[in-house]
Amino acid sequence: MSEVTLVVNGRKVSGAVEDRTLLVHFLRENLNLTGTHVGCDTSQCGACVVHVDGKAVKSCTMLAVQASGSTVTTIEGLANGADLHPVQAAFKENHGLQCGFCTPGMIMTATDMIRRHPDGLDEATVRAELEGNICRCTGYHNIVKAILAASKTMSKASKSKANKAA
Amino acid sequence: MTEHTPNLKAAKITGGVATDQRHDSAHKHVAGTAVYIDDMPEPAGTLHVGLGLSNVAHGTLKNVDLSEVRSAPGVVDVLTYADVPGENDVSPSGMHDDPVFAQGKVQFHGQPIFAVVAETREQARRAARLAKIEYEELPAIISIWDLDTEKDKQVASPLTLTRGDAAAAIAAAPRRVKGRMKLGGQDHFYLEGQISLAVPGEDDEVTVYCSTQGPSETQHLVAHVLGVPSHAVTVEVRRMGGGFGGKETQANQCAAIAAIAAKKHKRAVKVRLDRDEDMTATGKRHDFAIDYEVGFDDEGNILGVDYIFALNAGFSADLSGPVGDRALFHCDNTYFYPNVHAKSAPLYTNTVSNTAFRGFGGPQGMVGAERVIDEVAFAVGKDSLEIRKLNFYDPMGAPGDRNLTPYHQKVEDCIIQRIVAELEESADYARRRREIAAFNNNSRFIKRGMALTPVKFGISFTKTESNQAGALVHVYADGSVHMNHGGTEMGQGLHLKVAQVVAEEFQIDLDRVKITATTTAKVPNTAPTAASSGADLNGMAAQDAARQIRKRLAAFAAEKYQVPTDQVVFLPNRVRVGNQEISFNDLVKQAYLNRIQLSAAGFYKTPKIHWDRAKGRGHAFYYFAYGAACSEVSVDTLTGEYVVERADILHDTGRSLNRAIDIGQVEGGFIQGMGWLTTEELWWDGKGRLRTHAPSTYKIPLASDRPKIFNVALTDWSEAYEPTIHRSKAVGEPPLPHGMSVLHALSDAVASVADHKICPRLDAPATPERVLMAIERLRAEAAPKK
Ligand code: FES
Ligand code: FES
Numbered sequence: 001m002s003e004v005t006l007v008v009n010g011r012k013v014s015g016a017v018e019d020r021t022l023l024v025h026f027l028r029e030n031l032n033l034t035g036t037h038v039g040c041d042t043s044q045c046g047a048c049v050v051h052v053d054g055k056a057v058k059s060c061t062m063l064a065v066q067a068s069g070s071t072v073t074t075i076e077g078l079a080n081g082a083d084l085h086p087v088q089a090a091f092k093e094n095h096g097l098q099c100g101f102c103t104p105g106m107i108m109t110a111t112d113m114i115r116r117h118p119d120g121l122d123e124a125t126v127r128a129e130l131e132g133n134i135c136r137c138t139g140y141h142n143i144v145k146a147i148l149a150a151s152k153t154m155s156k157a158s159k160s161k162a163n164k165a166a
Numbered sequence: 167m168t169e170h171t172p173n174l175k176a177a178k179i180t181g182g183v184a185t186d187q188r189h190d191s192a193h194k195h196v197a198g199t200a201v202y203i204d205d206m207p208e209p210a211g212t213l214h215v216g217l218g219l220s221n222v223a224h225g226t227l228k229n230v231d232l233s234e235v236r237s238a239p240g241v242v243d244v245l246t247y248a249d250v251p252g253e254n255d256v257s258p259s260g261m262h263d264d265p266v267f268a269q270g271k272v273q274f275h276g277q278p279i280f281a282v283v284a285e286t287r288e289q290a291r292r293a294a295r296l297a298k299i300e301y302e303e304l305p306a307i308i309s310i311w312d313l314d315t316e317k318d319k320q321v322a323s324p325l326t327l328t329r330g331d332a333a334a335a336i337a338a339a340p341r342r343v344k345g346r347m348k349l350g351g352q353d354h355f356y357l358e359g360q361i362s363l364a365v366p367g368e369d370d371e372v373t374v375y376c377s378t379q380g381p382s383e384t385q386h387l388v389a390h391v392l393g394v395p396s397h398a399v400t401v402e403v404r405r406m407g408g409g410f411g412g413k414e415t416q417a418n419q420c421a422a423i424a425a426i427a428a429k430k431h432k433r434a435v436k437v438r439l440d441r442d443e444d445m446t447a448t449g450k451r452h453d454f455a456i457d458y459e460v461g462f463d464d465e466g467n468i469l470g471v472d473y474i475f476a477l478n479a480g481f482s483a484d485l486s487g488p489v490g491d492r493a494l495f496h497c498d499n500t501y502f503y504p505n506v507h508a509k510s511a512p513l514y515t516n517t518v519s520n521t522a523f524r525g526f527g528g529p530q531g532m533v534g535a536e537r538v539i540d541e542v543a544f545a546v547g548k549d550s551l552e553i554r555k556l557n558f559y560d561p562m563g564a565p566g567d568r569n570l571t572p573y574h575q576k577v578e579d580c581i582i583q584r585i586v587a588e589l590e591e592s593a594d595y596a597r598r599r600r601e602i603a604a605f606n607n608n609s610r611f612i613k614r615g616m617a618l619t620p621v622k623f624g625i626s627f628t629k630t631e632s633n634q635a636g637a638l639v640h641v642y643a644d645g646s647v648h649m650n651h652g653g654t655e656m657g658q659g660l661h662l663k664v665a666q667v668v669a670e671e672f673q674i675d676l677d678r679v680k681i682t683a684t685t686t687a688k689v690p691n692t693a694p695t696a697a698s699s700g701a702d703l704n705g706m707a708a709q710d711a712a713r714q715i716r717k718r719l720a721a722f723a724a725e726k727y728q729v730p731t732d733q734v735v736f737l738p739n740r741v742r743v744g745n746q747e748i749s750f751n752d753l754v755k756q757a758y759l760n761r762i763q764l765s766a767a768g769f770y771k772t773p774k775i776h777w778d779r780a781k782g783r784g785h786a787f788y789y790f791a792y793g794a795a796c797s798e799v800s801v802d803t804l805t806g807e808y809v810v811e812r813a814d815i816l817h818d819t820g821r822s823l824n825r826a827i828d829i830g831q832v833e834g835g836f837i838q839g840m841g842w843l844t845t846e847e848l849w850w851d852g853k854g855r856l857r858t859h860a861p862s863t864y865k866i867p868l869a870s871d872r873p874k875i876f877n878v879a880l881t882d883w884s885e886a887y888e889p890t891i892h893r894s895k896a897v898g899e900p901p902l903p904h905g906m907s908v909l910h911a912l913s914d915a916v917a918s919v920a921d922h923k924i925c926p927r928l929d930a931p932a933t934p935e936r937v938l939m940a941i942e943r944l945r946a947e948a949a950p951k952k
Contacts, residue, residue, distance in 0.1 A: 028204075028205075032207075033198075034201070034204070034205035035197070035198015035199060036198070037202070037204075037357070037358070037407070038204070039357040039359075039441070040441045040860065040861055041440045041441050041442075042441060042442075042860055042861070042862065044860070044861040045357060045861060047357055074198065075196075075197065075198030076197070076198045076199070078197075079197060084193075084197070088197065089196075091192075091196045092188060092192045092193055092195075092196050093188075095188065095189065095192075095826050095827075095830055097189060097192060097195045097196070097657075098189070098657035098658065098834060099356075099357065099358070099405070099406065099408045099656055099657025100189075100191060100192075100194070100195030100200050100405075100407070100657065101202065101357040101358045101407030101408060101657075102357050103195040103196055104196075104198045107196060126869070127870045127872065130868065130869035130870070131868050131869065131870055133869070134355075134357065134861060134866060135357070135869075136354075136355050136356060136357055136408050136410070136834075136838070136866060137357075137408055137657045137834045138830060138833065138837075139833035139834040139835075139836060139837030139838070139867075139872065140837065140867075140868075140869040140872050141833045141872065141876055141878070142830060142833070143869065144869060144872070
């Protein structure tokens with residue numbers, strides 16, 4: 001057993017976990033953050049993606065103890081209160097979901113992708129970068145659309161912020 | 167209490183039928199607050215299950231030593247067939263051939279033999295590995311390819327369809343071709359695997375939260391396994407993380423195991439399969455071997471055709487009989503066969519028992535039909551599209567008699583001509599055909615190919631009793647509405663569509679209608695949500711319930727305000743009674759005070775349909791849904807690798823209840839169908855072990871596999887020929903076979919290496935290896951003989 005301490009969705013949490021406990025289980029079982037899903041148990045589907053220190057990580061691939069000391073954001077922590085994050089809003093707006101099981105992981109991957117491409121994304125990049133996220137329902141069309149739309153809104157927003165600052 | 171202030175001036179309600187609403191749970195899906203079964207708070211003391219699976223494909227169980235399993239840390243119990251209080255059987259077909267736990271023998275690699283019940287899931291799974299099982303191995307049949315469709319064992323009785331004299335027509339035809347096609351199966355790969363949480367109740371009661379498409383059937387089978395009446399078992403599901411047919415019967419085993427353990431230990435029990443177990447131990451789409459012979463004239467008119475559809479049922483019947491039937495029902499696709507003979511053969515093998523998967527054998531039937539079209543086209547040297555058009559059923563309303571299916575149902579609503587014509591135009595078929603030919607002439611290694619394939623899909627369960635549905639609607643005294651029906655939500659937007667129907671009926675805004683979890687306690691004896699029928703059946707049942715209440719409200723208003731009933735008109739969020747308007751909420755309140763019943767159970771059964779299986783005749787389908795797809799690929803002829811460059815789809819959902827939802831179904835269905843026919847390969851080794859049991863080896867389409875250009879449209883002019891719910895058409899399964907256009911585009915690209923002289927006979931899944939092998943074969947055949 002090890003003691004882990006981390007900041008999850010802005011809240012400091014700690015707990016004693018078996019060394020082999022995966023981050024995803026710590027989040028789901030100890031913290032009841034069940035928005036992060038398990039789709040394959042083998043690091044391939046991307047349903048379990050969260051942000052660890054701002055980067056997208058498959059939480060079924062990381063031990064809870066490895067994440068100790070880090071800042072973790074899950075799908076539940078993405079929105080700003082009642083206001084959806086632009087990526088969440090775009091998935092909802094563009095019908096980027098059907099059964100919704102892949103959606104939290106898709107959104108977390110997309111958010112990181114957009115962060116890494118502040119000047120905007122093109123379709124080919126989105127498609128290539130989504131290789132680690134499986135969706136069985138939508139055929140990806142509306143997911144890609146949602147990510148492109150969110151990237152546009154966010155780069156506009158950051159540009160107008162930058163303009164104001166300048 | 168929050169007071170509802172409806173818009174009493176609105177010209178239209180928000181969220182009625184034929185409007186593009188977002189998925190009702192979208193805001194929860196994106197926020198991570200949509201609750202799937204594994205996300206529900208577990209009752210204190212919940213136990214977890216790990217399964218012990220067979221390591222051989224066929225054998226007798228000589229010795230099953232579970233002592234180490236029992237003494238492993240955290241283990242509370244180990245269940246075997248001896249612990250089943252009722253029948254050790256979850257066969258959906260009543261054949262008694264689907265044991266919950268293997269007894270005496272195992273019939274496939276991965277068959278559950280025992281279940282470990284432990285404090286944690288991890289402990290249960292670890293303990294399961296400690297079993298010592300001795301088998302006496304028996305010869306195992308792994309593939310159907312070499313089986314005899316007359317002599318070898320079948321799990322259900324085969325079906326034969328006959329019209330005219332196919333043998334004579336083929337014999338007399340100016341030209342004939344005969345061949346055989348291999349068509350692979352498919353894993354559902356619902357992102358949420360099989361899961362059940364059973365909570366014991368008083369006396370013999372148990373509630374099972376189960377990711378199931380068929381709560382009523384799960385209920386009946388759990389009762390059967392527990393040896394209790396169905397009234398003791400409640401099955402509930404709010405939503406599934408995907409189903410695709412894989413949770414029609416395959417959910418039952420986990421539900422039964424959870425229920426047995428929960429009753430025995432008086433604690434809640436959860437069974438959640440992990441991905442490998444799920445892929446190994448649960449059934450899939452059937453792989454087929456299709457034999458065909460076709461007689462035709464020099465123009466390419468089909469005169470007679472003969473098919474044998476052999477399907478790999480696996481070790482038990484499950485739904486294989488009906489799946490084989492549906493393959494035959496679709497072996498005509500959109501084509502009229504003047505003479506036809508077709509038979510199915512659901513063959514026994516020592517593999518997992520195959521089951522429903524979106525299309526239910528229909529797509530396999532169509533793939534057979536399209537192969538035959540290809541053979542004819544190559545034989546007469548014409549573009550396959552020409553042959554397709556030549557052999558279409560007569561269009562709706564045409565005076566001709568080329569409209570009888572192999573099962574003697576008249577096709578009355580054929581609109582395929584118009585769909586194909588419009589798609590040819592929008593996809594620019596003719597011009598691109600020429601461009602592709604020019605491209606291929608100048609390109610040595612990369613070859614392009616294109617194909618346009620049609621779809622006609624029959625809507626109705628062929629099991630007549632499944633074509634019924636129930637709904638329960640309550641209007642509360644504040645005017646808000648609670649809606650429940652027998653259908654289940656697996657992402658397809660069924661609940662939303664049914665809620666739209668109810669909102670429309672009452673003329674209230676959609677957000678006044680509460681969608682609630684499907685439960686056998688509210689609506690009994692329902693059909694599984696399958697056969698694309700969810701909205702057709704449940705929409706009608708919910709409409710019936712809402713209408714009953716509306717009628718009572720209207721009668722009450724007429725009496726109270728002393729006007730004739732026809733002067734009571736439901737307007738958006740309000741009711742006009744004579745010449746005054748009252749808000750819907752107020753009318754409901756008054757009705758309540760006057761003791762008017764504000765709850766109703768609705769019911770629907772599909773009219774017109776009948777089916778005599780012994781005779782192979784009937785009106786098997788209420789109506790047909792149509793569509794067509796045109797795909798273009800480029801193939802690297804040195805490696806067999808390919809890219810889908812473009813796909814255009816035009817699909818018919820009648821007067822769509824919700825176009826946004828329907829387009830999503832078409833897109834997702836096409837990609838899933840494409841995956842089935844291209845990259846998704848189930849591969850069993852000689853020992854009957856599935857070697858592609860995880861996404862590392864089993865390749866479902868990724869975002870990067872999507873066509874580079876992807877245009878999907880719905881026919882905006884069509885409406886259902888029959889009075890379906892608001893004249894809409896079913897949409898779940900019909901788009902899946904659009905994936906055939908990719909298979910045929912690949913075939914077209916392959917054919918280019920032999921100057922389109924030889925039919926490539928490209929089998930499926932057309933993995934890059936298979937494409938490459940076809941290219942090599944065609945090159946060899948085309949080379950001048952030495
Ligand atoms: S559950 Fe983590 S990648 Fe699938
Ligand atoms: S929406 Fe179902 S898996 Fe993506």
